[in-house]
Amino acid sequence: MDSSVVCTDTFATDAGVKSGHKKNISRDVESDIESLYKAVPQIAKTFRIIDKIGEGTFSSVYLGEARLRDGSREMFALKHLIPTSHPTRIAAELQCLTVAGGRENVMGVEYCFRKEDHVVIVMPYMEHQAIVDIIGSLSFEEVRLYIYHLLKALKHIHQFGIIHRDIKPNNFLYNRKAKTFALVDFGLAQGTADTQIELLKDLVGFRKAPRSVFSEKNLNSCISTCTTKQETKTQLVKPTKTVALSSRRLPTARGGPTTVRNQKVQRGVHQPLTCNCFQTDRVCNVCLSRKQQVAPRAGTPGFRAPEVLTKCPNQGTAIDVWSAGVIFLSLLSGRYPFFKASDDMVALVQIMTIRGSRETVQAAKAFGKTVVCSRELPRLDLKVLCETLRGRRADEVKPIDKPKLECEASDEQAQKQACEASPQLSKSQDKTPKDSSRQNCQVRDEQGWDTVPDEAYDLLDHLLDINPTSRLTAAQALQHPLFKHL
Numbered sequence: 001m002d003s004s005v006v007c008t009d010t011f012a013t014d015a016g017v018k019s020g021h022k023k024n025i026s027r028d029v030e031s032d033i034e035s036l037y038k039a040v041p042q043i044a045k046t047f048r049i050i051d052k053i054g055e056g057t058f059s060s061v062y063l064g065e066a067r068l069r070d071g072s073r074e075m076f077a078l079k080h081l082i083p084t085s086h087p088t089r090i091a092a093e094l095q096c097l098t099v100a101g102g103r104e105n106v107m108g109v110e111y112c113f114r115k116e117d118h119v120v121i122v123m124p125y126m127e128h129q130a131i132v133d134i135i136g137s138l139s140f141e142e143v144r145l146y147i148y149h150l151l152k153a154l155k156h157i158h159q160f161g162i163i164h165r166d167i168k169p170n171n172f173l174y175n176r177k178a179k180t181f182a183l184v185d186f187g188l189a190q191g192t193a194d195t196q197i198e199l200l201k202d203l204v205g206f207r208k209a210p211r212s213v214f215s216e217k218n219l220n221s222c223i224s225t226c227t228t229k230q231e232t233k234t235q236l237v238k239p240t241k242t243v244a245l246s247s248r249r250l251p252t253a254r255g256g257p258t259t260v261r262n263q264k265v266q267r268g269v270h271q272p273l274t275c276n277c278f279q280t281d282r283v284c285n286v287c288l289s290r291k292q293q294v295a296p297r298a299g300t301p302g303f304r305a306p307e308v309l310t311k312c313p314n315q316g317t318a319i320d321v322w323s324a325g326v327i328f329l330s331l332l333s334g335r336y337p338f339f340k341a342s343d344d345m346v347a348l349v350q351i352m353t354i355r356g357s358r359e360t361v362q363a364a365k366a367f368g369k370t371v372v373c374s375r376e377l378p379r380l381d382l383k384v385l386c387e388t389l390r391g392r393r394a395d396e397v398k399p400i401d402k403p404k405l406e407c408e409a410s411d412e413q414a415q416k417q418a419c420e421a422s423p424q425l426s427k428s429q430d431k432t433p434k435d436s437s438r439q440n441c442q443v444r445d446e447q448g449w450d451t452v453p454d455e456a457y458d459l460l461d462h463l464l465d466i467n468p469t470s471r472l473t474a475a476q477a478l479q480h481p482l483f484k485h486l
C-alpha cells in the first residue's frame with residue numbers, strides 16, 4: 001500500500017459498531033461487512049468499511065475509509081474476490097492492475113490483503129455514475145469524450161498484450177463532473193500470444209483447447225435457435241476443413257436457402273452420422289451428442305464479438321474493440337443495453353439484424369465459421385438507426401442495400417421488420433427519453449444531437465466490423481477524424 005497509509009487503532013474496534021456508524025445501509029450489507037472483517041481481520045487495522053458498492057458473480061466491492069499518516073482520510077474500493085477463485089486467476093487480475101494500471105484511464109491498485117482463500121484488492125475509490133442512469137441526459141460531446149477515453153484505455157492494455165474480455169459500461173467507471181475515467185475488472189482478462197503479463201501466460205494453457213480438425217466428434221455440431229418474434233433461425237455450423245473449403249465455392253452472394261442446400265450435401269458426403277435437424281426448430285440427437293468446441297466465451301452476451309459468439313478459437317484484442325463499438329452504438333442511440341440476449345445465438349441474430357446476415361455469414365467464413373441464417377436480414381444504416389432510436393426522425397430504419405432475392409421480404413417488409421426489430425433488441429426504452437415532445441427535442445439539440453458528425457457513424461461502422469482482422473485497433477481508432485480536436 002501507499003506508504004502514507006498507516007495502521008491505526010482508530011478503526012480496530014468491534015465490527016458491529018463500525019458498520020453501525022453508518023445509517024441507510026441494509027441489514028444484508030451490514031452482515032456482509034461483518035463477514036468481511038471476520039474473514040480478513042487485518043483490514044480493520046486500516047479501513048473502516050462504509051458500504052457495499054458493487055456485487056458481481058465473482059466479487060463484492062466495498063467502500064472503505066482509511067486514515068493516512070497526516071491525519072487525513074481517504075476513500076478506497078475494496079474488492080473481495082469469491083474464495084473459490086483460482087489462485088492464478090486472482091494473481092493475474094492483480095498483475096494486470098499493477099503492471100498496466102494507475103495511468104491511461106486504467107484503475108491502479110494500492111494494496112492487497114489475503115487470509116487463507118480470501119483475497120481483497122484495495123484500489124483508489126473513484127466516484128462514478130452508472131451509464132443506465134445518465135444515458136438519457138448525455139450530450140454528444142460527452143459521448144465522444146467517453147469513447148475516446150475508453151479507446152485510450154484499450155490501446156494501453158492491448159500494448160501489454162492484455163485482452164480484457166469484459167468491456168462494458170459497468171467496468172469502465174465514469175465520473176461525469178470530473179471527466180475522469182477508469183477501466184476496472186481484469187477478472188476475465190486473458191493474454192495475447194506475446195503478452196507481457198507473465199501470469200496471463202499461465203492462463204493461456206486453460207483456454208487452448210486441442211482441436212483436431214478431422215476428428216469425427218469435432219465435426220459439425222450445430223446449435224439452432226429461434227428468436228420468438230422474428231422467427232429468424234440461425235445455425236452455427238462448425239466446418240471441417242473440407243466443408244470450409246467447399247463452402248468457399250458456394251455462391252457467396254446471397255440466400256440462406258442456397259447455402260443450406262449446399263451444406264446439406266457436404267454433410268451427407270463427409271459425415272458418417274447424418275444430422276437431420278438442419279433448418280428445423282429443434283436440435284437433433286446427433287447434434288446433441290457432439291462435443292462442443294471449446295473456446296473462450298467469457299463476458300456479457302450483448303457485448304460479445306461475433307468471433308466470440310461463434311466460438312472462434314483465435315480471439316485477440318479486437319474483441320474488446322467490438323465491445324467498445326457496442327457501447328458507442330448504445331450511447332449514440334440512447335438505448336442501454338442495446339443488445340440484450342439470453343444466449344449466444346440470440347446475440348448473433350441481433351448483430352445480424354443491425355449488420356446484415358449476408359455480411360455476417362461472409363465475415364464468419366473468413367474466420368472459419370459457417371453461419372447459416374434462414375432468412376436474409378438487410379444491413380442497416382447506422383446513422384438512420386441511431387437517429388430513429390433517439391426519436392430524431394420518423395421510424396424509417398432503412399436497409400443499406402436493397403434485398404435482391406426473390407424469395408425474401410419485399411423492401412417494405414424488410415424495413416418494417418427492421419423497425420420492429422431494433423427496439424426489441426433492448427427492452428430498456430422506458431429508461432430513455434423516447435417521447436418527441438418539442439421540449440425534449442430542444443434539450444437534445446442543446447446537447448448536440450442535431451449536429452452529430454458523420455464521422456461518428458463512420459467510426460462506429462469500423463468498430464463494429466464483423467471481421468476481426470479488418471476491425472480497427474484501439475490505436476487506429478484514436479487516430480480517427482472524430483477525435484481530431486482531442
Ligand code: ADP
Nearest residue numbers: 054056059061077123124125126170184185187
Ligand atoms: P466484478 O468482477 O464483480 O464485476 P468489478 O471490479 O467490476 O467486479 O467491480 C464491481 C463494481 O464495483 C464496479 O462496476 C464499480 O461499480 C465498483 N468498483 C470497482 N472498482 C471500483 C473503484 N476503484 N472505485 C469505485 N468503484 C469501483
Ligand code: MG
Nearest residue numbers: 056170171185
Ligand atoms: Mg465487473
Ligand code: ZN
Nearest residue numbers: 275277284287
Ligand atoms: Zn442436427
